Structure formats: structure tokens, C-alpha cells
């Protein structure tokens with residue numbers, strides 16, 4: 001089985017972001033960037049399938065600026081075989097990204113496409129589902145377990161009521177949730193080795209996909225700040241504060 | 253200008269959040285509800301009672317992403333907007349449908365600013381993005397917790413559609429948490445437990461406090477990862493989004509990914525040993541101390557005071 005994993009370079013999830021005062025966006029200059037956490041789980045799942053002998057090749061693809069090479073290298077250091085950067089400095093919408101990935105999937109013909117379920121910058125949670133539609137494949141989103149059963153996958157998904165298991169015939173698209181696995185930290189020799197693995201760079205405007213955004217972003221604003229509260233000294237005080245909230249609710 | 257809204261349901265019952273979604277969709281035009289289910293009877297009957305619903309359309313089919321997407325697709329051309337909840341089902345199907353229709357969707361909407369202007373949170377709710385959608389058709393998901401429910405008392409007609417939808421994916425099994433606590437997404441009071449609750453038994457204490465107040469129970473990712481609480485209790489950027497009148501956070505540090513899920517709470521109370529915990533800093537009322545001492549005393553105090561639960 002051949003696996004294609006799509007990864008995204010985002011503002012590191014530990015960074016407390018700052019909205020630019022002029023409302024044009026979130027400050028990203030001089031901010032630490034890294035691989036989107038969900039993408040790391042997707043890469044780890046692919047590498048584990050390769051280690052179990054269930055996958056023959058793991059190809060990494062990222063759509064983004066030149067610096068996205070860094071996250072591809074991280075994935076190669078984790079054990080993936082080769083990388084493709086679809087290079088663009090433009091901020092692309094999720095549908096455009098899915099269309100570019102569909103072109104790559106057309107060329108690569110992977111049996112399984114793995115992605116993170118969402119990126120922690122725009123929090124969209126779109127691309128896997130869109131890519132499944134564009135490549136006419138079944139999808140298993142929010143995966144917390146993937147079991148290969150012949151030419152099918154049995155995927156357990158995290159859903160609002162708990163978990164559910166579905167069977168998807170290959171070729172398929174699966175998006176990773178956080179409890180799928182524990183991503184490894186690549187050891188230094190693997191990091192060195194990653195630099196010698198093939199990494200193709202292809203300009204995004206050579207795929208025949210219209211990169212123009214459909215939506216207009218009017219403004220980015222910070223959320224309302226909460227007013228600071230008080231500390232109470234005893235359980236009795238806490239209980240009476242709760243009681244007065246509950247009474248107010250009933251008055252509604 | 254009409255809007256098609258996909259109804260969420262579980263165990264043959266309409267999701268309690270649906271009235272909120274109808275209210276949201278109604279800001280854009282008349283709302284028709286679509287129910288895709290194997291046993292749609294009760295679900296459709298409940299949806300028909302929500303004020304603002306024009307008609308309930310029913311497709312009897314398996315509930316996979318493909319069958320739901322195909323059902324929506326066959327109706328989509330009649331509507332200017334096709335919408336769903338930003339729930340695990342809506343998140344699964346709306347982007348798939350959007351790609352089929354070549355439309356960029358707008359999802360997780362928390363405010364409708366105009367006929368084609370929407371606000372949605374990004375960066376775990378640390379920023380809000382307002383977009384204009386000039387496309388001929390809108391594909392949308394709404395965060396139920398951000399909208400007030402529509403009234404009931406309607407009797408919209410129910411129409412069965414004879415669609416044959418196919419799905420390569422097959423449903424095999426549901427693994428659900430049996431619990432009689434209220435729905436997290438719509439509860440008026442929510443109690444959240446962190447990893448410091450330290451065990452599944454510890455969570456029984458949290459649940460007991462929940463019962464005393466008629467509250468729903470939630471957890472942090474760390475508590476779920478440790479196996480103390482089921483995954484569908486997770487609150488946050490990658491779990492459920494809540495907007496209760498009162499959230500009581502017990503032994504929770506307040507990581508930004510957790511805060512992402514509770515920004516809509518009117519009041520936040522915290523119990524924590526650490527006065528410097530971020531959650532204590534944003535709490536309206538905080539009590540500093542050990543949860544294992546405080547929570548049993550708190551249950552006793554509340555029982556003694558004969559607190560009346562919200563309905």
C-alpha cells in the first residue's frame with residue numbers, strides 16, 4: 001500500500017497569538033512555526049503502517065511557502081520516504097488546497113491519503129473531506145484507530161456521541177485525531193538522514209488550479225476579554241455564589 | 253433565499269441543539285430541514301415542531317458521510333444556502349458537499365452579520381474572522397451554542413423523499429458512553445474535570461456534583477487521554493464547544509486549547525490548588541484548594557441549601 005500524507009506548517013500550538021491592531025490578521029512574523037499537531041499524528045500513523053510492513057511507501061506533501069520544507073523534513077525524519085512541496089506564498093483557501101492535493105493524488109495514485117483532521121491556525125477541518133470528494137473516495141474522519149483488513153480499513157472515529165467504527169474500502173481518505181497515536185520525536189541521525197531523502201519543489205501555479213480566493217476576509221478581531229473575578233475564602237462562599245447564579249438562571 | 257438545514261440526531265431522537273440551528277438558519281431565510289436516518293420517524297416529528305421550519309424532508313438511509321452528502325446534494329440546487337451544525341456530522345459532510353459543488357464553505361459560524369457576512373473563530377478562538385461570501389450558494393455550519401433556540405409549537409409538513417443513495421463506507425459499530433447527564437452543548441450548567449481528578453472514580457465525584465446541580469459533565473483532553481473520562485466529554489478546540497450560564501472548572505489549568513471551548517460561558521467558576529493557573533485568572537469566582545476536600549463539602553453544602561436545579 002502506498003500512502004500520501006498531507007502536512008501543514010502553522011504557528012506553533014504553544015504560541016499565544018496576537019491579533020494585529022489594524023485588524024488585517026494574526027501576527028506571524030518572528031513567531032515560532034511548526035508542523036500542525038494533527039498532521040504529526042497522520043505522519044506517525046503512516047510510518048507505523050510502513051514499519052508493520054503494511055505500507056511500502058510514505059510520500060509527504062505540503063502546500064505553502066518555501067519554509068514549509070521544514071515540516072516536510074520533520075516528517076521525513078519521522079520515517080517517511082520522500083517529499084513534495086507545492087510552493088506558494090499566497091494564503092490559499094481550503095478548497096484550493098484540496099484541489100492542489102487532488103492533482104498530486106492523481107499523479108501519485110496512493111491507496112491511502114492521510115491528513116490531520118484540522119489545522120490549529122484556521123481551525124477549518126475541511127481539506128480531508130474535500131479531497132475525498134474530489135478524488136471520489138470514501139472518507140473516515142477524526143480517526144482514533146486504523147486497522148488494515150485486506151483491501152479495506154476499519155477505522156474508529158471520535159464522534160459527538162462517543163466513538164464509532166466504520167469500514168472503508170481502499171483507496172480512501174482518513175483524517176487523524178489526537179488519540180490515534182503518540183507521534184515520535186525523530187532522533188538526530190534520522191534528522192540528518194532526512195536531508196538526503198528526495199524532496200521535489202513544484203510551484204503551485206503550475207498545476208492548472210485557479211488560486212484566487214472566493215471569500216473576502218473583512219477583518220480579524222480579538223475576542224472579547226473577560227473581566228477579572230474574585231477569589232472566595234470558603235466552600236460555603238462558593239456554594240452561595242453557585243446558588244445565586246442558579247437562582248438568576250431560573251429568573252430568566 | 254431559502255435554507256436547507258441538516259438535522260443531527262442520536263438514538264432515533266432529534267439533537268436538542270436543532271432549535272438553535274433553526275434560529276440561526278432562519279436569519280438567512282425560510283428553513284427546510286433534512287433528516288437522513290435509518291429510523292427517521294421520531295426525529296422528523298420533533299423537527300416539525302420547531303418554529304420557523306417550513307417543511308421537513310426525510311431520506312431513509314444509512315448515516316455515513318457519503319449517503320448524507322448525496323442526499324444533501326440531490327436537494328442543493330433548490331436552496332441558496334445548505335447548512336448543518338458544526339457537530340461531528342456537519343463537519344464530516346459539509347466540506348465534502350462543498351467540494352462536490354465547487355463552493356468554499358464557511359464553517360463554525362458564531363455570528364451572522366448579514367445575508368452573506370459571517371464571523372467565525374480561528375486560532376482556538378483567540379481571533380475572530382469576519383468574511384463576506386459572494387458565491388452564488390453558501391455552504392455553512394453553525395455553532396449551536398452561539399444561538400438562542402427557536403420556539404416550539406409548529407406543525408410543519410413532513411415529506412418522505414424517495415432517494416437511493418449509495419455509500420462505499422459501511423457502518424460497523426457504535427461505542428457509546430452510557431450516561432444520563434444532560435447534553436454538553438446545550439446544558440445550562442457544566443462541570444468540567446481535569447487530569448488532577450486522577451481516576452475514573454474521581455470523575456464519579458464530579459458526576460455527583462453534576463447531579464446535585466442538574467449539570468452536564470465535561471473534561472480536559474488530558475483527563476480523556478488518561479482514560480478517566482470518555483472522549484465525548486472533551487471540551488475545547490478539538491472537543492465540544494459549550495456555552496452554559498455557569499461553567500465550574502475543577503482541577504483544570506486552563507490551557508488555551510481548553511479555553512477555546514468555554515469562551516461562550518457566561519460565568520466561570522474554578523476550583524484549583526494553584527492561584528496562578530490561567531483558569532483561575534479568568535474565573536469570575538475561584539476557590540483555591542484541593543478538589544478532593546472541596547468537592548464533597550460543596551455537594552453537602554448545596555444539598556443542605558436545597559438548591560433548585562434548572563429544568
Ligand SMILES: Cc1cc2nc3c(=O)[nH]c(=O)nc-3n(C[C@H](O)[C@H](O)[C@H](O)COP(=O)(O)OP(=O)(O)OC[C@H]3O[C@@H](n4cnc5c(N)ncnc54)[C@H](O)[C@@H]3O)c2cc1C
Pocket residue numbers: 013037038120178445446447448471472473474475486487488489490491502503504505506507508509510513523524525526529541542543544
Ligand atoms: C492540538 C492540541 C489540541 C488540544 N485540544 C484540547 C481540547 O480540545 N481540550 C482540552 O482540554 N485540551 C486540549 N489540548 C491539551 C491542552 O493543551 C492541555 O494539555 C490540557 O487542557 C490540560 O488539561 P488539564 O487542565 O486537565 O491538566 P493540567 O494542565 O496538568 O492541569 C491540572 C490542573 O490541576 C490543578 N490541580 C492539581 N491537583 C489538584 C487538586 N488536588 N485540586 C485542585 N486542583 C488541582 C493544577 O494546579 C493544574 O492547574 C490540546 C492540545 C493540543 C496540542
